[in-house]
Amino acid sequence: MLDAADFVLHGLTLRQLATGEQLADIIDEDAETITTHLDAATADGKAIAARGAYMITPAGRTHLDGLYPEAFAAQRGDPALVDTLADFEQGINKQILAVMTSWQTVTVDGAEQPNDHSDADHDAKVIDKLARLHDRATVQLAPFADADPLTKRFLARLEIAQQRVDQGDNDYVSNVRIDSYHTVWYQMHEHLLRVMGEERDE
Structure with a gap:
């Protein structure tokens, strides 16, 4: 399984561009918590933010691709x-x-x-x-x-x-x-x- 932060990042791959509230509808998590994780992902270079919405970066996708085999084994x-x-x-x-x-x-x-x-x-x-x-x-x-x-x-x-x-x-x-x-x-x-x-x- 993915941890909470990586699960949020995974959710971002499913919508491409999303706010915390929009991701909350997809992955059924608290929007405020999601936004906190997205801000951390942005700081780490795994996502980018613009006008309150977020998009995963190539580095974020590479990060998830490395986790998926074990997380979904x-x-x-x-x-x-x-x-x-x-x-x-x-x-x-x-x-x-x-x-x-x-x-x-x-x-x-x-x-x-x-x-x-x-x-x-x-x-x-x-x-x-x-x-x-x-x-x-x-x-x-x-x-x-x-x-x-x-x-x-x-x-x-x-x-x-x-x-x-x-x-x-x-x-x-x-x-x-x-x-x-x-x-x-x-x-x-x-x-x-x-x-x-x-x-x-x-």
Whole structure:
């Protein structure tokens, strides 16, 4: 496991640029404590700060890369988790990405164009498929949720985003300015890859 300071730094890799409050939503820690750790990381050259937000530096990433093998040795040595991630990568993850593409673009006369969301039937089909994939992802990633509290938190955040979509707030499909389904999925995927020592392939 990572210690508290390095866990905060790890959280910063999942959002790229974040305030203490924003990281608190991701890793479920006190925002004031997070900011204290981020200030210390900035002083050590592992992060940089600007206008109240923080970004990890190459030195910070190198630091974490050196810690991950030992910190996540149990997860990386678990055949069930290795197989789960492989299935996830080749199946539901690719399907979720395809759903997001379908939400953001439409094909008109053979050419892809930004989706202006004027076709309610198209959008309804995408939302229905997202809901079905969400249910499958929750089941498939249960082994990770059991082994890793942060994955469990990501699944809970995805459930919140899905509920917002179900209630008609379509911004929660993929809006990058909020904790939309796509935003949280990206963060969770990055976390899983770092835990298991894999590289993003898309």
